[in-house]
Amino acid sequence: MIPHPELPIGAFIAFICLMICLPSHLRVRNVASSSMNIWLSLVCLISGINSVAWAMDMIVRFPIWCDIAVTKILIGSNVAFPAAAFSICRFLCDVARPNAKEQTIKTRRSRAFVEIVLCWVQPIVVMALHYIVQGHRYDIYEYIGCQPTYYDTWAALFIINIPPLVFCFGTFVYAGLAFFYFLQRRRDFELLTKMSPDMNANRYIRLMTVATAEMIWGTPWYLFVLVSQFTDYAFQPWVSWDYVHSNWYRVGQYPLSLLTPEERNIHLALWWVTPVSGFLFFVFFGFSDQAMRDYRGVIRWVRVHILRHNPDTSGRTRWVSFRVLLERC
Incomplete structure (x- = not known):
């Protein structure tokens, strides 16, 4: 009997809900919304598998899975998710501003290229740069499974923690502008279909609402991780490359049952951030026309x-x- 059956159940249900939403985003070839959907799906699937594989212990198993599928993809999703929300609101702001021009094939390709860079190329770069501050391979938590880790130094601040927050605050700025432009042009908003053939007022509102809601939900957690990493665990100096990677092959093993109630609740709450984000995404797009x-x-x-x-x-x-x-x- 799994001690916390709600973890895999919640993760897999969120994954199924996101898979239901994915075809409609792929059909309109919206890179940003499709990327948000795919990244959320990947993390929910990984979280569900982890919660089943390590439901009873912290034994080191499936090293390739933890080294690649978990450690790197979770680090990449850390910045890919807010980058996708940023790209959505940036696009909505561009098509709704008063002096917006019609979205030609050239402009749509240019926008898609920028969104691919932000939502996919940049996370891959962050995955590679993660090795700079990866003090050891990964940690395994009971019930949660293997999780990425990094050495708490100034390099980790700029590689891991700062980029997601930049995109979060940028999303709020673009979302505010997009909503302002929408209120200005709400009487003649049918012109939006001329600016972007795959867009209408209903989809515009859904995209803006889901991107803003996801960032309202996610930004406090990004800030919480940033503050806790560099206060509770102390900011470490960068001594040298060899010093940071001196014990790189170590795998941390942590039973949640031996942690304090506060620490256990924090780990479980952080685990639920992505499944809840997946459910939010489904609420806005799972019942669309x-x-x-x-x-x-x-x-x-x-x-x-x-x-x-x-x-x-x-x-x-x-x-x-x-x-x-x-x-x-």
Whole structure:
């Protein structure tokens, strides 16, 4: 029996919800929203697998999984997620400003290139730079699994902690401007479809709301980690490369049952940040018009290809019968 079954259940449900939302974002070729969806999905999947694999102990197992899939992807997602929210609000601000020009193929490609750099190239660079401040391979926490670690020094401040906060505050600035422009142009907002063919007022509001809500939820946790890392555990001086990596092959093992209640609650709360973010994302996009059309398409596919029903025959027959009944009345 898993001591904390809510951890894998919550993570896997969040992963499924995010997978449901993904096709609609890929279909409109929105790099920023698709990237946020994919990064959240990856972290939820990793968190769910970790919580199952290390539900009962802190044994060092699956070293390749921890060294690559967990340590590096979690570090990359730390900056990719706020970068995606920043890119969303930046785009919304650009298309809604009073002097905005129509989004041509060239401008859309240019925007997509910038968003790919911010949401994917930059996290990969951060993953590589993480080795500079990686004092040892990783830590394993009971119930939570393996987690990335870094040496608390000024280099980690600029590589790991500062970039996400820069994107968080940048998101708030662009979100404020985008909302201001929306209020200015709300009477003629149908012009937005001319500026961007894959955009309408409903999707505009959803994108702006989800990006802002995710940052309102995530920014306090980024600040909390920054403050706790460099106050509670003390800011360490950068002595030398050899000094920082002197014990690099060590794997820390920490049973949550032996931690203080406050420390245990902090670790569990930080673990829940991403699944809750996934649920927030689903709330805003899982019930959109496009998502509903996707659901109907899946149901229709199941009826036709699995249940072997004729497509739309029963529904069309009922509608014709209803019309005939009304005419007779």
